[in-house]
Amino acid sequence: MADPQSNAVAPARPANPIPADAPSAGVIHFRHRHTDRFTVVGNHLAQHPHLSAVAIGLAVYIQSVPDGVSITAKALTLRFREGEITIRRALNELEEAGYLERRRIPLGGGRFATRTLAYDKPGCAAVPSATPGPQQPAAPQAQPEPEPVPPTATGPAADLLARLRTVDARLILSVRDVQRLTPAVEEWLARHATPEQITRTLTANLPPAPVPIHHPPRFLEHRLTTLLPPPLPVSAPEPHRPRPAPLITCDECERAFRSHVPDALCADCGPRADPSVA
Secondary structure (H helix, E strand, O other), X not given: OOOOOOOOOOOOOOOOOOOOOOOOOOOOOOOOOOOOOOOOOOHHHHOOOOOOHHHHHHHHHHHHOOOOOXXXXXXXXXXOOOOHHHHHHHHHHHHHHOOEEEEEEEEEOOEEEEEEEEOOOOOOOOOXXXXXXXXXXXXXXXXXXXOOOOOOOOOHHHHHHHOHHHHOHHHXXXXXXXXXXXXXXXXXXXXXXXXXXXXXXXXXXXXXXXXOOOOHHHHHHHHHHHOOOOOOOOOOOOOOOXXXXXXXXXXXXOOEEEOOOOOOEOOOOOOOEOOOOO
16 A cells, blocks of 8 residues: 655655565665764664663764763753653663663762763673783782771661661662761751651652652752751740648647648647638
């Protein structure tokens, strides 16, 4: 059955003859041998059975650009017509399939940077840029000393931060992150916020899984800072009220009355009556 015709004027193209051995249905390729400005793409990507068309297209574009080109969602949104949400979903697909990796690189001083690694094929190793020549005995180099691991913070605040990953697996923190955020949680506890209240505030209204939380420490630090409750007001002391006299029994008439004198008599009996009794 012939394809439906369109009223649009087709651009002028050379009328290539259809080969005699071409299949009777489906696409017919006219191959061109590229000698420059081309990218080799594996069929494992181009014909991936689970990736969306947007994800495959972004993967081909990412493989075609040199190192150093920004491939953040905002940068790709400026390059393509798709919206930022569609771009982010496609990048998440590529990360789950193993074509992208977001890795946190320590910069020192408690700072980190997120670098994006792109793989032509999931799990492939780095390929050397040139064939190495005869190896010469290299001079021994001093090995850098491993960075010391900070001591694990302890106490109610540190325990609260460490247990956040049991509420949401995306809120996992490193030892350094727990140590850095512990003073902020201790400030909440000093303002009489309970651990349950703090945990509920930090985990409320999170994006639904599997949407990732790219910077859990920064996310928690923002909530601990902006949602810090005020201190409880100091209640005024109650005014002093004198205690009433205890009840005693008159030894003469056995009538009960109040008096601060243990052996006093009532007002109607004897001279030992307590003058303060009405």
